[in-house]
Amino acid sequence: MITKDIQLPVKKSESGMVANVLEQFNKAANHIDLNPNIRRILNVTNNEIIIHFPVKMDNGNVEIFTGYRVQHNNALGPYKGGLRYHETVDIDAAKALAMWMTWKTSLAGLPYGGAKGGIKINPKLYSQSELERITRRFTYALGDNIGPEHDIPAPDVNTNAQTMAWIADTYMSTKSPAERSRYQHVVTGKPVGSGGIEGRDRSTGYGVFLTIKLWAEKRNVSLKGKRFIVQGFGNVGYWASHFMEQEGAILVGVQDAFASIYKPDGIEVKQLNAHIENHEGSVNLFPDAFAIEKDDFFGLECDILIPAALGNQITAENAHLIKAKLIAEGANGPTNVEGERILIENGIEIIPDILCNSGGVIGSYFEWLQNRNGELWHMDEVILKLEKVLKESFNKVYEYANKENVDMRTAAFCLAIQRIEKAYIQRGIFP
Ligand code: GLU
Numbered sequence: 001m002i003t004k005d006i007q008l009p010v011k012k013s014e015s016g017m018v019a020n021v022l023e024q025f026n027k028a029a030n031h032i033d034l035n036p037n038i039r040r041i042l043n044v045t046n047n048e049i050i051i052h053f054p055v056k057m058d059n060g061n062v063e064i065f066t067g068y069r070v071q072h073n074n075a076l077g078p079y080k081g082g083l084r085y086h087e088t089v090d091i092d093a094a095k096a097l098a099m100w101m102t103w104k105t106s107l108a109g110l111p112y113g114g115a116k117g118g119i120k121i122n123p124k125l126y127s128q129s130e131l132e133r134i135t136r137r138f139t140y141a142l143g144d145n146i147g148p149e150h151d152i153p154a155p156d157v158n159t160n161a162q163t164m165a166w167i168a169d170t171y172m173s174t175k176s177p178a179e180r181s182r183y184q185h186v187v188t189g190k191p192v193g194s195g196g197i198e199g200r201d202r203s204t205g206y207g208v209f210l211t212i213k214l215w216a217e218k219r220n221v222s223l224k225g226k227r228f229i230v231q232g233f234g235n236v237g238y239w240a241s242h243f244m245e246q247e248g249a250i251l252v253g254v255q256d257a258f259a260s261i262y263k264p265d266g267i268e269v270k271q272l273n274a275h276i277e278n279h280e281g282s283v284n285l286f287p288d289a290f291a292i293e294k295d296d297f298f299g300l301e302c303d304i305l306i307p308a309a310l311g312n313q314i315t316a317e318n319a320h321l322i323k324a325k326l327i328a329e330g331a332n333g334p335t336n337v338e339g340e341r342i343l344i345e346n347g348i349e350i351i352p353d354i355l356c357n358s359g360g361v362i363g364s365y366f367e368w369l370q371n372r373n374g375e376l377w378h379m380d381e382v383i384l385k386l387e388k389v390l391k392e393s394f395n396k397v398y399e400y401a402n403k404e405n406v407d408m409r410t411a412a413f414c415l416a417i418q419r420i421e422k423a424y425i426q427r428g429i430f431p
Contacts, residue, residue, distance in 0.1 A: 017096035028413030069117035079115035082156025188364035199382035205239020207359020224248030232309030307334035
């Protein structure tokens with residue numbers, strides 16, 4: 001038997017994100033004195049799939065794309081997690097993001113494991129019909145490496161309900177016509193009308209808002225009049241801002257991949273959304289807003305910062321600039337370990353990604369159940385149930401953090417890891 005507090009080395013070759021999630025994991029694993037054998041299992045990803053596949057472009061040429069699917073762990077149920085289309089997608093990013101999914105689904109008490117994947121691509125460079133062919137060909141190539149009871153993808157960065165509809169249709173078309181409908185829950189986040197569930201579109205953003213609200217209640221403060229800034233104005237950033245605004249908070253700054261804007265007297269969310277639609281998907285040139293330098297964004301005067309874009313954004317280079325008192329992680333892995341150390345020193349609190357953005361996968365779970373059971377859920381039921389699951393998770397994390405005197409991220413990881421550890425101990429290792 002080896003000693004209990006082994007800390008497995010993080011390989012140099014691994015990207016910032018893998019090192020980051022492993023450090024977060026190891027910190028929590030040390031805190032709960034995780035069984036060393038189970039630590040070994042959780043330290044690696046079960047399956048890593050890399051696929052190179054050809055697609056015919058609109059001009060008749062063939063382009064080769066690279067797609068990934070990493071399945072980290074399925075001790076608690078089928079692998080679950082999104083597919084992203086972005087130039088930063090590679091095997092390391094997929095590995096790290098798959099690990100975060102395992103912790104996220106475990107913390108939420110869902111019967112799922114964790115996976116993530118995507119295609120290394122800038123989707124803006126392709127037409128809609130090219131994206132459809134790319135998606136369908138990737139799905140076909142993945143074959144039965146995904147499946148409704150095995151690995152269930154969902155939307156992530158630059159993928160949406162339309163992408164999921166193509167995946168579902170392609171996957172179902174590979175089955176016999178009589179069996180087709182049994183496979184509808186191979187993906188979640190589908191359009192309502194194609195097996196999707198009402199409310200899935202806003203469930204991540206709603207969860208981000210709700211966890212902020214729950215945090216504010218614990219602190220006895222109101223969100224009314226609180227100023228917030230958002231990095232990334234995709235699905236998560238938009239819906240989180242929408243619900244924050246409804247609660248009386250004021251959006252004062254937004255950054256996307258092209259521009260950063262600041263408007264101290266407030267940005268109307270609906271108006272910004274309409275502007276984005278007419279300005280090639282960017283917040284650039286929003287009327288009466290100051291255009292600011294990219295590096296000045298995190299230093300804006302505000303109460304709450306919502307990173308809702310990519311990983312590794314808050315680092316040792318910029319963490320000391322942050323004026324917000326609370327960071328609510330809508331994105332996965334937006335804060336790296338060094339950045340976090342500075343934030344904690346400065347008394348800034350963090351609602352960690354695996355809690356803060358878990359509304360998305362919780363909504364996915366409801367969609368999966370809806371399809372699996374042949375049911376039709378309505379918006380009010382979805383939101384009500386989502387609130388119930390999120391409140392339970394939030395309270396568990398908050399109480400654990402207080403009781404054990406750790407930050408909320410470590411608390412969330414401890415709870416998530418303990419659930420998996422228990423399952424392994426009950427079951428043992430085959431053979
Ligand atoms: N991509 C989302 C996430 O990172 C949703 C995953 C899902 O619904 O499976 O949590």
